[in-house]
Amino acid sequence: MVTKTEENQLNRLESQVDNGGSGAWEYLCLVRKLKLRRSDKVLKHGLSILNNPSKRSALGPEEWTLYEQVAVAAMDCQSLDVAKDCIKVLQKKFPDSKRVGRLEALLLEAKGSWELAEKAYSSLLEDNPLDQTIHKRRVAMAKAQGNIPGAIEWLNKYLEIFMADHDAWRELGEIYVSLQMYKQAAFCYEELILSQPTVPLYHLAYADVLYTLGGLENLQTAKKYYTSTIDLTGGKNTRALFGVCLCTSAIAQITKGKSKEEKEGAQVQSLAAKVLEKDYKQRAPDKLPQLTTALKSLTLSS
Amino acid sequence: MGSSSGDLRYELSQNAYIKLVLHSLNHPTSAVNGVLIGRISPSNDAVLIDDAVPLFHSHLGLLPQLEISLMLIEEYFSAKGLNIVGYFHANERSDDYELGGVAKNIGDHICRYFPQAAILLLDNKKLEALKKSKDRSAVTQLYVRDASKNWKLVHSEGNNRFSLREPSANLMLLDYIASEKWQGIVDFDDHLDDISKDWLNPGLFN
Numbered sequence: 481m482v483t484k485t486e487e488n489q490l491n492r493l494e495s496q497v498d499n500g501g502s503g504a505w506e507y508l509c510l511v512r513k514l515k516l517r518r519s520d521k522v523l524k525h526g527l528s529i530l531n532n533p534s535k536r537s538a539l540g541p542e543e544w545t546l547y548e549q550v551a552v553a554a555m556d557c558q559s560l561d562v563a564k565d566c567i568k569v570l571q572k573k574f575p576d577s578k579r580v581g582r583l584e585a586l587l588l589e590a591k592g593s594w595e596l597a598e599k600a601y602s603s604l605l606e607d608n609p610l611d612q613t614i615h616k617r618r619v620a621m622a623k624a625q626g627n628i629p630g631a632i633e634w635l636n637k638y639l640e641i642f643m644a645d646h647d648a649w650r651e652l653g654e655i656y657v658s659l660q661m662y663k664q665a666a667f668c669y670e671e672l673i674l675s676q677p678t679v680p681l682y683h684l685a686y687a688d689v690l691y692t693l694g695g696l697e698n699l700q701t702a703k704k705y706y707t708s709t710i711d712l713t714g715g716k717n718t719r720a721l722f723g724v725c726l727c728t729s730a731i732a733q734i735t736k737g738k739s740k741e742e743k744e745g746a747q748v749q750s751l752a753a754k755v756l757e758k759d760y761k762q763r764a765p766d767k768l769p770q771l772t773t774a775l776k777s778l779t780l781s782s
Numbered sequence: 783m784g785s786s787s788g789d790l791r792y793e794l795s796q797n798a799y800i801k802l803v804l805h806s807l808n809h810p811t812s813a814v815n816g817v818l819i820g821r822i823s824p825s826n827d828a829v830l831i832d833d834a835v836p837l838f839h840s841h842l843g844l845l846p847q848l849e850i851s852l853m854l855i856e857e858y859f860s861a862k863g864l865n866i867v868g869y870f871h872a873n874e875r876s877d878d879y880e881l882g883g884v885a886k887n888i889g890d891h892i893c894r895y896f897p898q899a900a901i902l903l904l905d906n907k908k909l910e911a912l913k914k915s916k917d918r919s920a921v922t923q924l925y926v927r928d929a930s931k932n933w934k935l936v937h938s939e940g941n942n943r944f945s946l947r948e949p950s951a952n953l954m955l956l957d958y959i960a961s962e963k964w965q966g967i968v969d970f971d972d973h974l975d976d977i978s979k980d981w982l983n984p985g986l987f988n
Contacts, residue, residue, distance in 0.1 A: 692845040770857040
């Protein structure tokens, strides 16, 4: 997960470098550390270093890491010639390297040579059956070919072995949501909350999925998780505040005032509504009228 | 509003068109969606799409953010005499031409309030080819509901069913793409993450 400080640092460096300033290497290291996908910028700024002999030699042994980073970025931007050149340099320096072997297989993927890529990955896996990156490439290849059920199957197999991989659970949850398989998506977020109970994003995603599933019990649970998100984020998460209002309204429509919990529920909802209105007044005042009307319609129906 | 969707024309304004395509370019690795804003023409024979609001670039299939966004957008535009008249969707993969379940469900939902609503699906091949093809037709496919409420692709070559209001819209679009104007597009996801970001994108066409 990227922290706010890291995000600010990244944005600062990015605009600095984009406008012709220095700090390209710092930027590229940060992108690599945070595992971000900024392929067009990595390609542009990485190549400017690699094509400049003095800048390149100033990197020392890190030069090879940069070649690898630029190769992957080039493939993402479909600049396959650039990627090929980078890989050639690495092959020369590190013959018989498994890490370079992975890049070669990735290049096959980028070309759309799925069968050849699959062969390459299989043989790499023979020597190293627990290589997580290669297992994940299988999922990515299935997805890229439009074989979403295949991607789900590979991803589930992967998670049986590497069940602590949070990114994989998130990916699986997102795939399920895109297919409207909300029950399965809920399971993924439950796993994430179990292993990392203080990450508010998981509470929020879980609440969103439960709300989408609908039904009284799911709505009540969703409301609890929106509330826990609000707790974990110090009341600053707009989505969770809206979520509380939506849940209260939806629950009231089902129970039609027959439940005692609703009086409490109405309190939480009006608190959330107040926080939202205050925030909009301060930061988005021209959108305040629509917000007020929307919140009114939500509270009226509860 | 006497005509059924079978007879109606759909006309897409440049601003709506460019906004939606730029939004997809801003998020090249995810599916994105948006809503179309407009009205029925005074002659009752066309749906005029005057504007668009980009919605999300993640978790398109979740309800809470969709419900909030539709409420706020509807509220804003009804004061101007405009409605939500359709839905825009761009698939995650560039070679995916299927109108998926999420898109159809959202389209159905919009049809409840505006029965002649249409869905526009981004045609990635057409978009890619735009630089060389000098094609004047939109890089989107049009879908409308038939009598049995199934979404059907509308073929508009040779007829007038789907057109861009301004004939030079593609030239404008290419211009905006070249100057990387897609970088600043704000969608509802961005707004919910930071409410000071304006989903109306007021500075885009100045």
